[in-house]
Amino acid sequence: MMLGMTLSVSIAVLAMEGWAGVREGFSLGMDTLRTAGVPFFLGIVLAGLIPVLLTASVVTRWMGEGSGLKGVLFGSFAGLLTPGGPYVMFPIAASLFKSGAGVGSMSAFSAARQLIPVNRVIVWELPLIGATFPIARSLASIPAVFIAALLVPLVLKLIIRTRKKPD
Amino acid sequence: MVNYILAGLLVVTLASVYRKEGRKGVKAGLQSSARTVLFVTPFIFIGVILAGMVEVILPGELISDWMGEGSGLRGILIGTAVGMLIPGGPYVVVPLIASIMESGAGPGPVAAFFTAWGVVPISRTLIWEVPFLGVAFTAARVIVNLGFPILVGLTTPWIYGLFT
Numbered sequence: 001m002m003l004g005m006t007l008s009v010s011i012a013v014l015a016m017e018g019w020a021g022v023r024e025g026f027s028l029g030m031d032t033l034r035t036a037g038v039p040f041f042l043g044i045v046l047a048g049l050i051p052v053l054l055t056a057s058v059v060t061r062w063m064g065e066g067s068g069l070k071g072v073l074f075g076s077f078a079g080l081l082t083p084g085g086p087y088v089m090f091p092i093a094a095s096l097f098k099s100g101a102g103v104g105s106m107s108a109f110s111a112a113r114q115l116i117p118v119n120r121v122i123v124w125e126l127p128l129i130g131a132t133f134p135i136a137r138s139l140a141s142i143p144a145v146f147i148a149a150l151l152v153p154l155v156l157k158l159i160i161r162t163r164k165k166p167d
Numbered sequence: 168m169v170n171y172i173l174a175g176l177l178v179v180t181l182a183s184v185y186r187k188e189g190r191k192g193v194k195a196g197l198q199s200s201a202r203t204v205l206f207v208t209p210f211i212f213i214g215v216i217l218a219g220m221v222e223v224i225l226p227g228e229l230i231s232d233w234m235g236e237g238s239g240l241r242g243i244l245i246g247t248a249v250g251m252l253i254p255g256g257p258y259v260v261v262p263l264i265a266s267i268m269e270s271g272a273g274p275g276p277v278a279a280f281f282t283a284w285g286v287v288p289i290s291r292t293l294i295w296e297v298p299f300l301g302v303a304f305t306a307a308r309v310i311v312n313l314g315f316p317i318l319v320g321l322t323t324p325w326i327y328g329l330f331t
Contacts, residue, residue, distance in 0.1 A: 111315075114285040155311055
């Protein structure tokens with residue numbers, strides 16, 4: 001599917017911008033790979049090692065189903081601190097899920113990591129945008145983390161229930 | 168900078184694993200990592216090329232024209248839509264945000280844009296999230312998070328106003 005998408009968009013670029021556009025697109029992609037390659041590799045290795053440290057019992061106790069507010073807070077905290085891009089965040093999230101983290105906690109993890117990641121705010125937002133807007137946006141985003149932790153598990157249950165219904 | 172942080176975390180993690188589980192633990196952990204790398208590498212390659220292609224054809228003026236101060240809910244909705252469509256990392260989006268704010272985009276639409284790009288970007292969700300976290304969780308998360316760009320877009324100007 002991804003290959004199909006890539007090919008179709010590449011053809012669109014060819015039609016709209018010619019071969020120069022395709023070359024530019026490819027080189028932009030390679031730039032990303034160059035920037036992202038090392039952190040990605042490090043992130044994956046990190047994600048592989050985490051289950052050894054954070055054993056299933058630890059993750060389940062602090063972030064498992066039914067851990068309630070504690071799980072949400074731990075998930076949020078972990079999310080805030082996780083650096084790198086999607087190539088780091090998602091392997092780590094998958095790893096935590098596998099070790100027993102609950103949906104509520106991981107929803108908080110994702111929301112915190114995507115809305116107010118400490119690394120991105122300090123390294124990118126503050127230097128380029130200033131302090132006022134990032135701080136205002138971050139404060140405005142805090143309720144969203146808790147809304148996610150509350151509602152995503154409910155929606156997921158609905159989805160699973162709908163899937164199970166015989167046609 | 169991120170690399171140093173990650174490398175540091177990695178060293179600490181390796182040391183902790185070794186202390187806890189010895190050589191065998193480190194080996195098991197690294198083997199699991201190797202399996203993931205092998206699985207994911209083709210996705211990354213295709214994904215970055217896709218993102219690069221989209222970056223070439225996405226029109227830049229759309230953003231500055233429609234997200235100005237006082238564009239109200241329309242500006243927020245447009246910011247949301249653009250944020251969902253734009254691929255690329257913070258090294259693409261944050262400078263873009265800095266420049267459109269300078270060109271007069273209001274805090275509401277920009278917050279909606281940034282939030283949408285953060286929580287419900289179409290490219291990242293399809294390319295990265297579904298393979299790692301599955302369709303069901305991703306769908307549930309996206310459905311709930313879809314409301315956030317509008318929520319944050321509406322509340323940010325108010326908080327921003329308190330500071331300025």
